[in-house]
Amino acid sequence: MxxxxxxxxxxxxxxxxxxxxxxxxxxLVIAYAGARFLIQPQHLTADQAQYCxxxxxxxxxxxxxxxxxxxxxxxxxxxxxxxRLMEAFMPTIEQKAADAPNYSDADRLPLAAxxxxxxxxxxxxxxxxxxxxxxxxxxxxxALRGGAxxxxxxxxxxxxxxxxxxxxxxxxxxxxxxxxxxxxxxGAAANANAGFIGTGxxxxxxxxxxxxxxxxxxxxxxxxPGASRGTPNYFSPGLKYGVFRSGYQRDSDFLxxxxxxxxxxxxxxxxxxxxCDVVIVLDSEEDxxxxxxxLASVCQRVREDFGVIIKIxxxxxxxxxxxxxxxxxxxxxxxxxxxxxxxxxxAEHRAGIADQAKTGTFVYLKSGMIxxxxxxxxxxxxxxxxxxxxxxxxxxxxxxxxxxxxxxxWSSVEMMASAFGLDAAATADDFVRRLTGAPxxxxxxxxxxAG
Numbered sequence: 001m002x003x004x005x006x007x008x009x010x011x012x013x014x015x016x017x018x019x020x021x022x023x024x025x026x027x028l029v030i031a032y033a034g035a036r037f038l039i040q041p042q043h044l045t046a047d048q049a050q051y052c053x054x055x056x057x058x059x060x061x062x063x064x065x066x067x068x069x070x071x072x073x074x075x076x077x078x079x080x081x082x083x084r085l086m087e088a089f090m091p092t093i094e095q096k097a098a099d100a101p102n103y104s105d106a107d108r109l110p111l112a113a114x115x116x117x118x119x120x121x122x123x124x125x126x127x128x129x130x131x132x133x134x135x136x137x138x139x140x141x142x143a144l145r146g147g148a149x150x151x152x153x154x155x156x157x158x159x160x161x162x163x164x165x166x167x168x169x170x171x172x173x174x175x176x177x178x179x180x181x182x183x184x185x186x187g188a189a190a191n192a193n194a195g196f197i198g199t200g201x202x203x204x205x206x207x208x209x210x211x212x213x214x215x216x217x218x219x220x221x222x223x224x225p226g227a228s229r230g231t232p233n234y235f236s237p238g239l240k241y242g243v244f245r246s247g248y249q250r251d252s253d254f255l256x257x258x259x260x261x262x263x264x265x266x267x268x269x270x271x272x273x274x275x276c277d278v279v280i281v282l283d284s285e286e287d288x289x290x291x292x293x294x295l296a297s298v299c300q301r302v303r304e305d306f307g308v309i310i311k312i313x314x315x316x317x318x319x320x321x322x323x324x325x326x327x328x329x330x331x332x333x334x335x336x337x338x339x340x341x342x343x344x345x346x347a348e349h350r351a352g353i354a355d356q357a358k359t360g361t362f363v364y365l366k367s368g369m370i371x372x373x374x375x376x377x378x379x380x381x382x383x384x385x386x387x388x389x390x391x392x393x394x395x396x397x398x399x400x401x402x403x404x405x406x407x408x409x410w411s412s413v414e415m416m417a418s419a420f421g422l423d424a425a426a427t428a429d430d431f432v433r434r435l436t437g438a439p440x441x442x443x444x445x446x447x448x449x450a451g
Contacts, residue, residue: 013201020206027213067234073181076215082184083107090180110176112167115154128152128182129260129267132162133193133219135203136248146198149263150255151270152182158225162250165225174223174230181220188218189392191258192242197265197297205245212242219258227253261285264301265294268362272302272310275345277360278432284367284409288389290320295364307346310362315339319366328382331369336419337412338365340435361435365412372411380404
C-alpha cells in the first residue's frame with residue numbers, strides 16, 4: 001500500500017515550486033554560458049578552442065544516439081526498483097535454499113504465461129492495478145484525477161479509457177510485459193505527474209519537469225494498446241512527454257503507468273466494475289489520523305463512474321481509535337479491526353448484456369491497534385509511538401519491527417475470522433457463505449486432470 005501522505009502546506013508547495021523553477025532557470029543559464037563559450041571562447045588558443053568544439057560535438061552525437069536507441073525503462077530507478085522487488089518476492093527455489101538474492105527466473109517470465117495455471121486446483125485470477133497518467137486528456141474529469149485505472153492481467157492489458165489489447169498481442173507488438181515489471185509498476189509510488197489518489201506535490205508542473213530531467217521515477221513506460229510498434233526512449237516519450245508535456249492523453253503512442261494507489265489505493269475499483277458479489281479490502285496504508293482517505297476516494301469514484309453505492313454509514317466508527325485503553329500509555333485502540341458493509345449495484349446494460357440490480361458485500365480490514373495484539377507488539381508500540389503507521393520510506397525492517405507487523409496482520413484477521421465462526425479448516429467458500437448468509441452446499445467432486 002502507498003502511504004497516505006499529509007497534504008503539504010501552501011508555503012511548502014510554493015517553496016518547492018519556486019525551487020524547481022530556479023533550478024530549471026539555472027540549467028538554462030549554464031546551457032547559455034556553455035554555448036557562448038563554444039562560440040566565442042576566451043583565454044584559449046585557436047587549437048584549444050577547436051578541440052573543445054570537436055569534443056562537445058562528439059559528446060552531442062553520442063548523447064543523441066544513446067538517447068534515441070536506449071530503452072528508458074532499462075535505465076534509472078524503475079529498473080533498480082523492479083529488480084529489488086523481484087529478488088525479494090519472486091526468488092527461485094535455489095535462491096531460497098541458499099538464502100542468497102540473485103538473478104530470478106521471474107526476470108523474463110511474461111505476464112501472459114502465468115494463465116491458464118498448470119495446477120488443476122482453482123487459483124485466483126490476478127488483476128494488477130496501476131494508474132495511467134493522463135494529465136493532458138481532453139476529458140477534464142480524467143485530467144483532474146491525474147489519470148485512470150489501468151489493468152495488467154494475464155489475458156488483457158488496458159483500460160476503458162485507453163482501450164484494450166490481449167496481453168500476448170501486446171507483448172508481440174511492444175515487447176513482453178513481465179510479471180516483475182507489472183508488479184513494480186503497480187507499486188511505483190514516486191513518479192512525476194502523479195500522487196496519492198491524484199493529489200500531491202509531484203503533480204506540480206515544474207517539480208515534475210525536474211523529476212523527468214533526472215529520470216527520478218519508478219513508473220513504467222509501455223506502448224499504448226492501439227499504438228504501432230515502438231520503443232520508449234529518452235526523446236519520445238522522455239523529452240516529448242515529460243518536459244514539453246506533449247502527450248499524456250488516451251490516444252498517445254506511449255503510456256506511463258504508476259502506482260495503482262495514484263487512482264485507487266485499495267484495489268477495489270476494478271472489482272466493483274466487475275460487479276463482484278463479495279469484495280474484500282485490506283487497508284494498511286500510512287494513516288495516523290485514521291482518515292481513511294483511500295476508502296472515501298474509491299466510494300466517491302465508483303458512485304460517479306458506475307452508480308454503485310457502498311453503504312458504510314456508521315460502520316466506520318467501529319474501527320476508529322476509541323481512546324486510551326491501558327498499555328502502552330497514550331495508545332488508542334479500536335473496537336474492531338474490520339467492518340462489513342453492503343454494495344448497491346444498479347441495473348446496467350452494456351455490450352448487449354443486461355445486469356439486474358443486486359446487493360453485494362464489502363469487507364474492509366484496517367491495520368490499527370486492537371487489544372488482541374500480543375504484549376511484545378504493544379511494547380513495540382510503546383517504543384515507537386507511530387506504529388502501525390510508520391512511514392513507508394522505511395524499507396528495511398529489523399526483526400522486532402517485522403514481528404510487530406506480522407502479529408498485527410495475524411491478530412486483525414483472527415479477530416474477523418473468530419467473529420464469523422471460522423477456524424483453520426475453513427475454506428474461502430465457508431467465509432463467503434457466512435458473509436452472505438447462504439446455506440451450506442456440497443463442494444463439487446474434483447475433476448480428473450486433463451490429458
